[in-house]
Structure formats: structure tokens, C-alpha cells
Amino acid sequence: MTACPAKGARKPRADAVRNRERVLAAAKLVFGQGGEAASLEAVARQAGVGIGTLYRHFPTREALFEAVYRREVEQLVDLAEALRTEASPAEALRRWMRAIVEFVATKKGMVAALAIVVKGSSDLMAYSQDRLTRAVEALLRRAAEAGEIRRDIGPEDLLRTVIGLCYAQDRPDWQETVLRLLDVFMDGLRRRPDADQREAQGGLFAPAAGPRR
Incomplete structure (x- = not known):
């Protein structure tokens, strides 16, 4: 039986989800550039949303x-x-x-x-x-x-x-x-061919040795 959604719970609106993703993608670009341009206002401009929209998703x-x-x-x-x-x-x-x-x-x-x-x-x-x-x-x-x-x-x-x-x-x-x-x-x-002998002696991903006879 499929569980019913909790009473009063609502899925985020599609546009809200899109805005959040746009802000995150923009923040990655702006923060990656660094410097003085790495401000929340620059992120909002890059995402094409208002600063209020940014703060609704990310209050700090x-x-x-x-x-x-x-x-x-x-x-x-x-x-x-x-x-x-x-x-x-x-x-x-x-x-x-x-x-x-x-x-x-x-x-x-x-x-x-x-x-x-x-x-x-x-x-x-x-x-x-x-x-x-x-x-x-x-x-x-x-x-x-x-x-x-x-x-x-x-x-x-x-x-x-x-x-x-x-x-x-x-x-x-x-x-x-x-x-x-x-x-x-x-x-x-x-x-490298000249490293094969050294690696044959063991490595982090070398096959486990078999049981001794």
C-alpha cells in the first residue's frame, strides 16, 4: 500500500525548485571566480532572480x-x-x-x-x-x-x-x-614495464594471497 502524504505537507512548487537550482548553479560560478564579485547580490543577478528570492531559499x-x-x-x-x-x-x-x-x-x-x-x-x-x-x-x-x-x-x-x-x-x-x-x-x-616487478610484490589493490599449503 502506498503511503499517503502527511496532512498539510506540500511538495515544493516547480518554479521554486527551478529557482533554487538556478541559484546554486549561479553561486558555483560566482564563487568560483572569487574576489569582490563573490557576493550574494552577484549570485542573484547571475541566477536571474531577486535578492528576496535568494534569501527565501537560503536565509543566511x-x-x-x-x-x-x-x-x-x-x-x-x-x-x-x-x-x-x-x-x-x-x-x-x-x-x-x-x-x-x-x-x-x-x-x-x-x-x-x-x-x-x-x-x-x-x-x-x-x-x-x-x-x-x-x-x-x-x-x-x-x-x-x-x-x-x-x-x-x-x-x-x-x-x-x-x-x-x-x-x-x-x-x-x-x-x-x-x-x-x-x-x-x-x-x-x-x-610501466620496468615497474611490473616492483608492483608484483604488492600494492594497495593487489589480489589477496592464497592460503599457505
Whole structure:
């Protein structure tokens, strides 16, 4: 039997849902650009809504920052799942790492505000770390088992490397620099004939040893 909706409960109006999504998409773009333009008024203008509409959905700046952050994390998780059907597991991993750069660009634009959010919501960083680690672990395992990348790197190491590259750059064109460095990093992850013997001795995704006889 299908459960009846709670008495008095109403689904959000379609236009309200669309406005919320437009605000979140606009906030990602505005915060990603950073600087003085990263204001709520700029977000409202980019979304094509009034500032009052923005505040109805997100009554505080912190609420908007947290919503954008959580939306970005969930989109990265969804992307990782979609990329698991890519013909080349290594290419799927490379595309996901490039998406992380875009995620960090948005995060950089609201780093000060996120610090306030995290202080009041200590589980936010733990939530994102867990979700992203599990997402990239599946991509790494698939690429390693396909023999396309080396087996001695784990998801935490990969995330630290990619995010570290992003925060080590502070020039206006930092994203272009990081994307180029990611290609170099990806070349280093790929299997090399001279590394096969070393990897055969074990790795994070090496097959479990059979029982001793």
C-alpha cells in the first residue's frame, strides 16, 4: 500500500525548485571566480532572480555556502558512478580528477565562509571526505584491476595530491596550470614495464594471497 502524504505537507512548487537550482548553479560560478564579485547580490543577478528570492531559499550566507558545497560533493560522487562505465578506466579517473579542480575552484571562492560553516557544522568536512574517498576508491580499483595504472596509490593519497596541487597555485590562471600538471601526474600513475616487478610484490589493490599449503 502506498503511503499517503502527511496532512498539510506540500511538495515544493516547480518554479521554486527551478529557482533554487538556478541559484546554486549561479553561486558555483560566482564563487568560483572569487574576489569582490563573490557576493550574494552577484549570485542573484547571475541566477536571474531577486535578492528576496535568494534569501527565501537560503536565509543566511552560510546556508548558501553549505548548500553549494554539498551539491558539489554529490555531483562528484554521481560523476564517479557514471564514469565507471567508461571504456578506459584510466581515462575515467583522469576526467574525475579534472572535475575535482573545478570543485576546488568553487571552494577557494568561499574558503573564509566555509570555515565559519565548518565551525558550526563539524561533520561537513568528514561527510565530504568520506563521500569523495569512497568515490575515487572505486575508480582507482577499477583502473588498477584493468592493469592501466599502478597499484601502489590509495584514494587518500590521490585526493591529497590533486587538492594540494590546486592550493599550491595562486595565479589567476592556476586552473590551467593544475590541469597540465594533472596530465603529468596521470602519466606517472600509468603502468610501466620496468615497474611490473616492483608492483608484483604488492600494492594497495593487489589480489589477496592464497592460503599457505
